[in-house]
Each structure stands twice: as structure tokens, then as C-alpha cells.
Amino acid sequence: MTTTMPMLATYPQTINLDRAKLAATIDAINACAQACTACADACLSEEMVAELTKCVRTNLDCADVCAATARVLSRHTGYDANLSRALLEACATACRSCGDECAAHAGMHEHCRICADACRACEQACRDLLVTMS
Amino acid sequence: MTTTMPMLATYPQTINLDRAKLAATIDAINACAQACTACADACLSEEMVAELTKCVRTNLDCADVCAATARVLSRHTGYDANLSRALLEACATACRSCGDECAAHAGMHEHCRICADACRACEQACRDLLVTMS
Amino acid sequence: MTTTMPMLATYPQTINLDRAKLAATIDAINACAQACTACADACLSEEMVAELTKCVRTNLDCADVCAATARVLSRHTGYDANLSRALLEACATACRSCGDECAAHAGMHEHCRICADACRACEQACRDLLVTMS
Amino acid sequence: MTTTMPMLATYPQTINLDRAKLAATIDAINACAQACTACADACLSEEMVAELTKCVRTNLDCADVCAATARVLSRHTGYDANLSRALLEACATACRSCGDECAAHAGMHEHCRICADACRACEQACRDLLVTMS
16 A cells, blocks of 8 residues: 555665565554654644643654654665664654553543554564664 | 554544545655655665756655645644645645656656656645645 | 855755845744744643644644755755745745734743744745745 | 744743753754755765765755754653653764765865764764763
């Protein structure tokens, strides 16, 4: 459905990572970014928004870090493993924080439940990719 | 597969657009952004990169405009139709330029062919959504 | 203070716009993006956040559109006047909405007052640049 | 000149960092992001672009990571020191890579020289802020 794997398959040089695994990671990151952007806005529309301000903030951070991480992982020219690793660590950290925060509201807000799942999946994908890079 | 429609379905207030159509548009925009980021990098790795510099630039522009547009369309709180329309126009313009540029290299570079398709689909989705908004 | 004008001065090819005017516009856009990101977060920390949710949303939109616009205006290779124009229109629209919204809270929140000023300055800079492009 | 410090001064709650130092760091990060976006495009316009493809890529990465870092540092609601630290590490890593790459071309391309300086200043600012956070 996404363009990630078809595009990765056409990259004209070597990539030192499993392309299918990399594509799945990028897709998980993009899905998480989209969920976090939507969850921040859904929280803003809840009547109890005053109790969700930390959730909004964590969502915004997670969306921004995921967006940057997906872009860096989508580039292979002049590959820099140090940056990919540092950014994957930051992305996993953002997803952990946001997943925890959303999980705390998951019983009351369905958008937080779905977003928490996206954050968990993204964190796991980032950590799995980190393992293959070391 | 993506989180766009499930998240849209949980937005707790009214949305003055068809949610399925909106989700499909956001997915097309995100797919285009991902393709453009990857195509810019693939072009950089081609031996004939000197003939692809306009393609790289157009890809980068299109990725940035798509990313902003997807985010704005994912917010419904305090909806501003004027901004959505102006941004959809800009996004369709970016996709037209990038689709044309990539199409010119599609016979030689598979990444440009796939990216051109993603740009065409995204341009069409933006224009379709614009029609329903007027 | 910023790197915008020094970098523009070193661009190795022709630019069909006045470089000083272009640099000032990009600086105004970046300043607006920064103000909007900060204002969204400051609004989240106000006790009356429930009355500021539209302001948060407008700030987030304006920051995203400004970020994309500043990037596109910072590229000159394979220049596409149609995209620059469409994006400057969208950016001016975002700044108008956000400036109006922040101005409505400027008497009560100093962050909204400063942000409204940044939005006004950015909107004007975008419209001025649009005039020189037509 | 920038809106960073005036906006920080109006944040309505406690910030556990020196506001002037934080503002200077954010300004350095934004200046670096702007320089990197411009340097990537200037490299694309050089006749010897084929020898600058790694520089383009490193510039794009650095711009993306800086943009995300500046946004996260501009938020104080529900502050998460773990994420700030991880992202500052990633940002310093991106600036080191990009600064080294641009420095290698600084004798030949003035845009690379200015960008290398912006990367060095940003890396130092990130590392200084990290010290005050531990």
C-alpha cells in the first residue's frame, strides 16, 4: 500500500541493511507520526483537554522526531551509521514516552488507545533495527 | 494498514468532510512525501546525478509541502477552510511539477517512475478533495 | 545574526529575486514558525487552555506551513515560480488566521501578543515578495 | 532579532533550564537548519555536484534533525528530560557529520565554509546544553 518498499527496491546502490526490514521500520515510523499528529488534535477537542496537555505535547514531540527519523532512514547516499543509531535511540525514546502517556488515557479515549499501539509498534521496530545495526 | 482512517474515526467532534475520502487523501499525500524523499536520495546516487539536480530539488520541495499538508489536513479543531484550500492548491502544484519532472526520467530510472505515479495520485487526490470543499 | 543572507550570497548561480529581500522574507518566516511553535506550547500551559484550543491548532498549522515555505524559498536550483507563489499564498493565509487568533488573546497572554506580531510581519513579508514575483 | 528569547520569556510556567542559554541553543539550531537547507541546494547547483552528493545528503539529514530538535526544545509543557537528551545527542551527531563533510569542501565552496561554521556552533551549543541537563 505504501511507497516505501517499492522505492527502496529501486535504490541504485548497495544498502547495508535488509531492505524489507528497513521498509517495515519506516512504515511503522510514518504510521506513528500520523497517529500522533491526529491524537494531539483529538485531545485538543476533548472537553477534558486540561487533563490532556501533556499528552498533546508528547504527541507533538513524537510526530516531529518520527518525521525526521523516517527521512534520515530513507536516505542511503553517504550513509552515516552513527546518526541513524542516535536518531533511532531518540525515536524509540519519544515513542516510549508517548506510548506511556497515551496508554494512560486509552481506557477513556479510543484515539489514545490506537496511538499508544502505534507508538509501541514504532518503538519496537526502532529497537529491532538498532539490533541489526550493531 | 496505515493509522489514518482508524484515527479519523475516533475524532470526538464533527468533521465537515467525508472521513473516508479525507483519510484516503492524507494517505496519498504521505505516500507521495515518502516517495519524493526516497527519489531525491536515489537520484543523488545515480552516476548521471548532474542531469538530475532539478529532479532532486523538485522532490525535496514536494516532500516538504506534502508533509505540511498532511499535518494540516489531520487537524480538525478550529478548522479553517481557507488554509486547507490554499495548502491543497500548493500541494497539487508541487505534485504536478514533481510528477512532470520525474515522468521525464521514468524510462531510465524506476524510482522516478514510481515517484511520478505517487505524485500523480497525490495531485488527483488533492484536486478531488478541493472539489468537495467548494 | 541568522545564516540566511550569508548563505544566499554564496549561491553559485543566478537568482531571479532580490537576495536581500528574499533573505528578509525567509527570516520573517522562520521567526514566525519559531513563535508559533512556542505559542502553541505556552497556550497548553495556561490554566484556561480549554479556551485556547483553536489558538493551539492555528499555531501548529502556521508553524508547519512556515517551515515548508522557508525551505522551498531557500532552494533556487530548478526554480519553479508557480510553486513559490502558491506556497507564499498558503503561508500568508496561515499567518493571517494565526495572527487574528493570537491577536484576540493578546491582551491576556503576552506570548499571543508577540506571536501575533510575528504572524503579521510574516504575512506582510510573504505578500511583499509575491508582488515582486508577478 | 529572532523571536526565540522573547517567546521563552513569556512561558507561563517554570522551566528547569536557563532561559537565555536555551534560547541561544534554539537559535543556533535554527541557524544551522537554515544553513544546511541552503547548502544542500547550493551544492546541487555546483558543476562538480557529482563530488558533493554526500554533502547534500548530510545537509538534508542535519536540517531535518535540527528542525525536530528546535521544536522539542521549544516545548516545556510536560517536559521529558530523556527525550531532550537523546535528541540533543542525535543533533550533535548530525552537526558533527555535516560539519566535517562541509569543512572538507570549505576551501572550494564558500557555502560549505559558512555551513560548516553553523554546524560547529550548533554542535557546541547542543553539547553545552547537555552538560547543564545532567
